[in-house]
Amino acid sequence: MDAIFGNLDLWGEGITYTLLVFVFGGLIALVLGTIIGAMRVSPVPIARAVGTAYVNLVRNTPLTLVFFFFVFGYSALALPKLSNTVLGIMAIGVYTATYVAETLRAGINTVPVGQAEAARAIGLPFGQVMTQVVLPQAFRSVVPPMMSVFIALLKNTTVAAGFSVAVLPQLQSTISNSHNRTGTPMEVLLWVALIFVALVMLLTWLQRTLENRWRIAR
Amino acid sequence: MRRTKILAAAGIATTALLALTACNSGSPNTPAGGDAPEPEVAEDVALEGSPTYDAMVERGGPIIGVKEDQPNLGFLDATTGERSGFDIDIARWIAAELGFSEDDITYEPIASANREQALVNGDIDYYVGTYSITDNRKEQIDFAGPYFVTGQGFLVSADSDMTEVTDVSDFNGMTVCSATGSTPIQNIKDNYPEIATEEYDIYSACVDDLLNGKVDAVTTDAAILIGYAAQYPDELKVLDGLFTEERYGVGIPKGDTALQEFINTLFTDGHDTWQEIFDATLGRSGITVEQPAVDPVG
Numbered sequence: 001m002d003a004i005f006g007n008l009d010l011w012g013e014g015i016t017y018t019l020l021v022f023v024f025g026g027l028i029a030l031v032l033g034t035i036i037g038a039m040r041v042s043p044v045p046i047a048r049a050v051g052t053a054y055v056n057l058v059r060n061t062p063l064t065l066v067f068f069f070f071v072f073g074y075s076a077l078a079l080p081k082l083s084n085t086v087l088g089i090m091a092i093g094v095y096t097a098t099y100v101a102e103t104l105r106a107g108i109n110t111v112p113v114g115q116a117e118a119a120r121a122i123g124l125p126f127g128q129v130m131t132q133v134v135l136p137q138a139f140r141s142v143v144p145p146m147m148s149v150f151i152a153l154l155k156n157t158t159v160a161a162g163f164s165v166a167v168l169p170q171l172q173s174t175i176s177n178s179h180n181r182t183g184t185p186m187e188v189l190l191w192v193a194l195i196f197v198a199l200v201m202l203l204t205w206l207q208r209t210l211e212n213r214w215r216i217a218r
Numbered sequence: 219m220r221r222t223k224i225l226a227a228a229g230i231a232t233t234a235l236l237a238l239t240a241c242n243s244g245s246p247n248t249p250a251g252g253d254a255p256e257p258e259v260a261e262d263v264a265l266e267g268s269p270t271y272d273a274m275v276e277r278g279g280p281i282i283g284v285k286e287d288q289p290n291l292g293f294l295d296a297t298t299g300e301r302s303g304f305d306i307d308i309a310r311w312i313a314a315e316l317g318f319s320e321d322d323i324t325y326e327p328i329a330s331a332n333r334e335q336a337l338v339n340g341d342i343d344y345y346v347g348t349y350s351i352t353d354n355r356k357e358q359i360d361f362a363g364p365y366f367v368t369g370q371g372f373l374v375s376a377d378s379d380m381t382e383v384t385d386v387s388d389f390n391g392m393t394v395c396s397a398t399g400s401t402p403i404q405n406i407k408d409n410y411p412e413i414a415t416e417e418y419d420i421y422s423a424c425v426d427d428l429l430n431g432k433v434d435a436v437t438t439d440a441a442i443l444i445g446y447a448a449q450y451p452d453e454l455k456v457l458d459g460l461f462t463e464e465r466y467g468v469g470i471p472k473g474d475t476a477l478q479e480f481i482n483t484l485f486t487d488g489h490d491t492w493q494e495i496f497d498a499t500l501g502r503s504g505i506t507v508e509q510p511a512v513d514p515v516g
Contacts, residue, residue, distance in 0.1 A: 072423070075430040084416060164395075164416040173398045174407070 003183030004191055007175055014168040015195065021089050021157045021167060026150055028093025033100025038130050040105050051101070059098035063159050067091045071163045088160040092153065099149045106145070107138030140214040147207040151200050168192045257314035257491070268476035270343050271316065279322030282309045283336055283345035283469070286327045287420060290445035290499045292347045294327070301325060303445070304499035305466075308365055309346040311491060312468065315484050334358045337471050344477070345469035348439060351513070360474065361467030362481035365492070367510045369460030370402050371440030373447060375428065382458035389413050392434035395424035401462075402437045421446070429453055439464050441500065448503035456503070465510065475515055482512040 004011060039051035058066065070091035071084055111134050119133040139146075161169040169192055175183045265271045274280045284306060285292030292305040313323050328336045333349060336342050337359045344362075351361045372383050372394075380388070386405070390412040396403035398417040406413050416433055418424055424436040425446050436443065440460055447454045470477050485492065492509050500507075 072426055072430075075427065075432045081432060162419060164418055170398070170417075174404070 003175065003187040006182045007171070010171050010174060010181075011168075011191075013166055014171050014192075017085065017165060018154075018157050018167045018199075020085065021092060021160055021165060022154050024089045025092035025096065025157070026153055028090065029096035029100050029149075029153060032093065032097035034104060034135070036097060036101035037104035037108065038135070040101065041108050042126060055098045055101055058095060059102070061095075063092070063095050063156055064162070066095045067159060067163050070094075084164045085166075088163055088165040092156055092160065096149065096153045096156070099152070100146070103142050103145045103149055104135075104138055107140075107142035108134055110141045111137045143207060143210050143214060147203055147210075151203055154199060154203065155196065168195060257311045259314045259319045260317050263315070263317040265316070265476060265480050268474050268480070270471055270474045270477050271480075273340075274316065274318070274343055279318050279324060280313050280316065280343045281324045281326055281341070282313065283328040283333065283342035283347065284309060284325050285347035286325075287422065288348065288442055288445055289449040290502070291441060293445075302499070304366070304441075304495060305346045305348065307495040307499060308468070309344075311488070311495065312344070312346070312481055312484065315488075316480075333469060337469050340471065343470075344481075348441060349466055349469050350439075350464040351467040355469075359472050360470050360478055361513070362470055362478045363467035363485060363512055364465035364510050365468065365485050365512075366441060366466040366507070368439050368441040368464050368466065369462045370405075370437060370464075371443050371460055372457045373425070373428065373436040373443040373454055374434065374457060375431070376451075376453055376455045378434075378455070380457055384459060386410055386413070386461065389435060393432070394435045394437055395427055395433040396437050397421055397424070400438060406437070425450075425454075441466070444500050444503045444505055448500060451503065456505070467513075479515050482515060485509075485512050 036051050036054055039047040040055070042048060042051075067088065070087045074082065074087055115133055115137065116129055119129040124132065157167050158169045160167050169189075171192065172185050172188045175181045175185075175188050263271075284301070286294035286301065288303065288305075291303045292301070293303045294301050310320065310323070313320075326336070326342050328342065328345065328347075333345055333347075334355055337345060349361070351364055355361075372389070374380055383389075387410055389406075390410070393414040393416060394403075394406060395416040395418070396406075398419055400417075403415055403417050406415055416424070416427065418427075421436065421438060421442060424433065427433045428436050429450070435457075436446075440456060441464075443456045447456045468481055470481070489509060496507065496509075
């Protein structure tokens with residue numbers, strides 16, 4: 001217990017940064033993923049090609065490499081300086097967007113073709129067909145797999161620890177190497193794991209709630 | 219049957235040829251053009267009562283624990299497979315004095331955290347690689363030397379206005395990078411809250427960030443920093459001023475006083491060789507350092 005109560009300041013910082021990366025990375029993933037998902041089913045061939053290329057390129061690159069490109073590649077360019085936390089959020093958002101896009105595409109495929117055809121028949125353009133008719137139904141049908149994507153995103157935040165983002169796993173070395181801190185590496189890692197389990201249970205609860213509220217009869 | 223014999227002979231000849239060429243290209247030249255001395259292999263080595271040495275003789279060569287990610291200290295060139303650096307040359311020098319040529323040596327990269335255990339287990343005969351002599355470590359192993367004294371220093375961009383640090387708080391308001399969990403970064407985090415920190419598993423990532431201008435300084439043992447400064451002499455410089463004292467020794471199995479005495483005598487009598495090795499490696503950064511006196515045996 002000393003590992004927790006002796007270092008409350010560090011745990012607070014670790015949890016804050018983990019949630020920061022999760023929330024903002026998740027937002028980027030959701031927005032970018034929705035756009036890419038819509039591109040992949042759009043009637044414009046170039047949009048489809050760009051969407052496909054993006055998904056295949058980024059999804060097939062290991063997350064650590066994506067981090068490398070953002071954290072070291074970005075700073076090698078003569079662009080405005082960004083902190084590692086911001087770069088890490090971008091990396092994880094851009095990476096997870098591919099999974100969001102593919103999950104959403106699966107959801108779009110569950111919407112009967114007639115829905116989109118009917119929407120087009122009453123004169124809606126592609127943008128409105130997607131935002132008013134198809135995507136709302138698609139989102140509702142993919143709540144469980146989409147939540148799995150976000151649970152994976154939450155756990156992937158641990159990768160950021162290797163790139164100087166002060167997320168939870170970084171505590172291990174900080175605490176065990178400090179002279180005036182108590183806690184062995186195993187203790188700290190156990191607590192980190194428990195915190196992640198608690199956070200994932202929160203997400204699971206959110207998934208249940210959304211599933212119940214959004215259940216649709218077809 | 220006849221054919222196999224011819225083939226075997228050809229095979230042996232090719233291997234020998236390859237071994238010879240390997241021997242030629244095996245000179246410890248660093249890409250930047252340093253010329254480390256080629257140590258002369260001693261004959262008629264008289265070293266009695268050292269179980270470690272006896273094991274080396276029986277095996278036909280020493281197994282030396284080294285680092286391979288520290289330029290000009292212990293470095294493995296990934297493209298050529300050549301090892302170079304101050305620590306590597308010290309290790310070669312000791313091996314040569316013990317009567318072993320470069321081809322007899324087996325190098326074993328050992329991470330900092332596993333060094334004592336590797337020596338206790340007998341996986342390696344001795345370890346040369348930024349190995350600080352501490353009382354804690356002396357409980358498990360013995361040290362020969364020290365052969366180099368350094369301390370926590372700071373590496374900054376060459377165009378920085380700073381030339382020396384008088385206090386760590388000189389870096390208030392700046393960003394400093396070091397290895398995750400290392401003593402220097404912990405020192406800063408605990409005592410200097412106005413200094414922003416960054417940390418990676420490896421120092422080279424910190425150096426990349428420094429070259430990119432993302433951090434203002436990299437801190438750790440000055441010897442490691444000097445190695446990087448020698449690698450990028452136009453871009454980086456090490457500031458004057460040290461904050462701790464780290465004395466690098468050669469890690470040897472506990473209780474082998476005969477080997478300890480042998481290496482200590484070598485360091486004391488071989489001052490010129492030490493100087494040559496230093497000039498060809500760390501000395502290229504432009505710094506001058508006195509060779510430290512060795513600790514008494516025991």
